[in-house]
Amino acid sequence: MALFTFKLPDIGEGISEAEIVGWHVRVGDRVEEDQPIADMMTDKATVEMESPVAGTVLRLAGEPGDQVSIGAMLVEIETEGEASAAPAPSRDLIEAETPGDAAVHEGAGSPEPRGDIADEPEIAAIADGDATTRDHAILASPAVRARARELGIDLAQVKTTGDRVRHADLDAYLLYGQRQGYRPAGRSARRQDEPVKVIGMRRRIAENMAASKRHIPHFTYVEEIDVTALEALREQLNANRGERPKLTMLPLLIVAICKAVPEFPMINARYDDEAGVVTRHGAVHLGLATQTDAGLMVPVIRDAQDRNVWQLADEIRRLAEAARSGKARSDELSGSTLTLTSLGPLGGIATTPVINRPEVAIIGPNRVIERPIFRGRDVVAAKLMNLSISCDHRVVDGWDAASFVQAVRRLLEAPALLFAD
Structure with missing residues (x-):
């Protein structure tokens, strides 16, 4: 095994540092030679950085929005042969999540998993405050049930017009509570707060x-x-x-x-x-x-x-x-x-x-x-x-x-x- 430190090269314009816009990899990922690993922004343009070697990612320089100096460590990669599990990052290192295709420049998407397996209907037996099992089952996906638990919502109290409880039904319950289903004229569903990092x-x-x-x-x-x-x-x-x-x-x-x-x-x-x-x-x-x-x-x-x-x-x-x-x-x-x-x-x-x-x-x-x-x-x-x-x-x-x-x-x-x- 060998440790390769990929240092941020001079990418022109006479700059001394560049900003991390987004990562294409995360710690523990296997990368191939010439595979894109990060998007870096100078004062003029965004430059895609590619890995000069193949191996396993051990460390990343920071998270989107951080500045990296020219010549400083951008990525550490373990090379040669099958790499072992990557060690946990140190306290001064922040592991960046892999950005989605549409989120590289504008920030992350929804925190709720809502696709594929997570959205398959599942029957959940909901217990009441006395820990007794209800005499009926509620149809809801695992993601909806997990969100309901986090919010302290009893799914049996949530009205739905479909065949199962969905995220939109939880949103309506949060907004109207027991009056769910009644929406005064001119009112619209409330969106959740969404912090977006300016990078x-x-x-x-x-x-x-x-x-x-x-x-x-x-x-x-x-x-x-x-x-x-x-x-x-x-x-x-x-x-x-x-x-x-x-x-x-x-x-x-x-x-x-x-x-x-x-x-x-x-x-x-x-x-x-x-x-x-x-x-x-x-x-x-x-x-x-x-x-x-x-x-x-x-x-x-x-x-x-x-x-x-x-x-x-x-x-x-x-x-x-x-x-x-x-x-x-x-x-x-x-x-x-x-x-x-x-x-x-x-x-x-x-x-x-x-x-x-x-x-x-x-x-x-x-x-x-x-x-x-x-x-x-x-x-x-x-x-x-x-x-x-x-x-x-x-x-x-x-x-x-x-x-x-x-x-x-x-x-x-x-x-x-x-x-x-």
Whole structure:
């Protein structure tokens, strides 16, 4: 037998430590060479660590949420031959449970076993307070009976509409007691409290948003834009797109932003507040806020000003798929100079987006709605969209932000200008 200590390697970015997001193994597990053992997160991306040897896991460095220094022990593995039972971990070692497929980034699932064998019906003879056996049997799964014992619930008092007592019946009993079965109008079943540890991507998001609000004096400006002509143009382009990707509103909005930026360079900038330097960027590296199962990520469209609407549509789709599948590279998640955030059909009336620090502005289109407006003396139906922008008031004045949005508005309301040199 031999003891192999797998130390956390330098995984780039000039970092000194990485966070444990989730374990793929636990103490006592047999691992093979190149088998995934842990997900580690740097400031930029999540990296899957693989075992360099085969053997039995003896120790793990910590639990999800803990930080591990570069060069420190991540996993200890017993190698060569059949490994004996792994020793119990020491007091300074916490054995992490193996995360489920959908819980690696967001936390553990339900603590109640509710599947397969645990949910098979079983007849339980329930004793009353005098320890005498009831003259009837209660159908319930082992998991339900175990939960009822923990809660001190007599299953004979629990009403059920099915063939056996289920977890939902216990929930209803806890909520209504003897009045179970009667649910006043407007009332709904109460859920159990669920503590969720803030780790991984969720913690990064929390830290970044808190730092942004703490350091940046935000202000938000909202303008209404008539996109009736733009939507008609988009429909025409999609009708003749051939094999090209379908156009949404975003590629057209990005073209308008890129055309307006040269006149308002303070919008496309990054502020190093420690050095006291604002860098106004010539190229538009547009961050695209993207919701993923792991949380909000911001992949970057490089040199957005050099791309046409079809190229932008293709790049938006590619980056969104990469972010949601966890395959986005580190360089695709950094270096943005201006961010666009959109909730699509959930866009609401207006938003007050939080700036992606160290940028100084973030733009948020809202939902397109159709309603009547006046054109001269006529009342006509129009498609309207509110456009929000949040800016860093240390760098961008309110007049500049409003003027920039008005420039974008002129382009969107006369969409032929989007394709003019």
